[in-house]
Amino acid sequence: MVFEYAPNGNLQEKLHEREKEVLSWKTRTSIAFQLAQAIEYLHEKCTLQIVHGDIKPSNVLLDQYFNCKLCDFGSAKMGFSSTVVPPSCSRTKQVMVGSPGYTDPHYLRTGLASKKNDVYGLGVIILELVTGMKAFCPEKGHLLTSIVAPNLRGISEHGAEEKVAQLVDPRLAGEFDLEDARCLLSIAALCLHQCLTVRPSASQIIEMIKEKINFHRLPVHTSQRLPLAAN
Template sequence: MVSSWLRCFKLGCRKSTSTVGPDRNKGKDGVAEGEGFIRKFRWEEIEVVTNDFSRVIGRGGFSNVYLANLSGSQGAVKIHAGSYRLNQVFRQELDILLRLRHDNIVKLLGYCDDLDEGAMVFEYVPNGNLQEKLHDSELLPWKTRIAIAFQLAQAVEYLHEKCSLQIVHGDIKPSNVLLDECFNCKLCDFGSAKMGFSSTVKPPSCSKQVMVGSPGYTDPHYLRTGLASKKNDVYSLGVIMLELVTGMKAFCPVREQLLTSIVAPCLRDIDEHGAAEKVAALVDPRLCGEFDLEEARALLLIAALCLHQSLTVRPSASQIIKNIKEKINSMDLQGKDSLPIATI
């Protein structure tokens, strides 16, 4: 079972420190009363827990992440660069994170908004991210890949269908999928997320528009229209499923092609009778045959639907989960609401 929530921590217990309760209307993934409160830090406390920002563990375009010591347990502190526009991004991301509670979404423990440089304190997820583990380091076993695909789909389903205000993440990619000590996934980085569909993104042709998403994972429909929707996330999820099966990156620098372009011709034939060799040819050769052929076929077919040009053909996150439960038996998922364990 996925690790339970980190216990609420205490730091110096200053009277000026306050807590903010999480959103109470989150369905089955909401926390019970009295649990999961978000702590409001003072900037001096942020400096103390990070040891004056001494150890960087992650970098983004407009933020750095530092290792933190939270009274005996580790945490991660994300510091946003200070500017009016980036402060707006920080506020938007914080507003969304305050509403979220799901095993496969990185947990917000606290925040600080005393200065222009906003700070968010997260649980520490010790095993790096999916980009590193799938492409740059050790070999992920087949069952671990299936579990990650399922867990990530559950995180997307929660955002799209189980939050009081539905959320589009907007930047789902392997580097935003953290892995814990058991290789369970934690979706992170909600800086591009949109909540409640209250606003529409301007088309990319606008000169001042900042693009949402990342090359290789961004929905072509969004690139054409600039309109954000849940199906943008479904597309990105489909790309990650292709990566999990093939072991290839979303963009192949050798061929100078997108993975979707390389694999697309092959996906058209894999559901035909006698297509076993075509399916096997798409699976990551580093697995050396240690995978289930029918599971690979099922995941590739689900990915193909996620990547379909027509938004209406693309499945919802709940439909993706249903398909995985029906077609992938080795995880023994049928009839279970609990998450599978991703072990290695």
């Protein structure tokens, strides 16, 4: 495989390796937006629509300006009607590989791949960007979605400001926008909803971010190129 050179490595390293410089709030917000753009392109703008199948931070490369590039299409399924037949129903085990903490529970139950699987993975990454916590702790077997999900109820309601602030990565030392955080957490809650019809499409996520996030605070070097890596 051939990848573009990404001098800032991948999002997993930058977000979770403690010796690394802490990602700023505006960089995290920009990454969430660009990743949604990448997924929108795969889901809605390709001639044959694509389900990526493995949306996770280690598959998000970062260039010199922290613009993101979604990579690794080894688990992708092409075509809107692409489904994965549960192994119990077929001798040919067409299993879409996922990663612990990012795989949609609906997919695990049914074996059916859809765009909403990618939306679920995006929701987990948005939670990571806001909270700074890992999606899965192998030592304790804890899932970020299980820990944080109960706190997402009513996050968009008036009076939830304290709850929002408590969920934001403490390493930011208060350097974040409360309404931006509320917006991203609200989007994450929708992306992680157990009912697939409640989960928004990538284009709807982009519109929600555009409507709620103050883009004048985002990095000035945001690339105009498609946020996908050639591989």
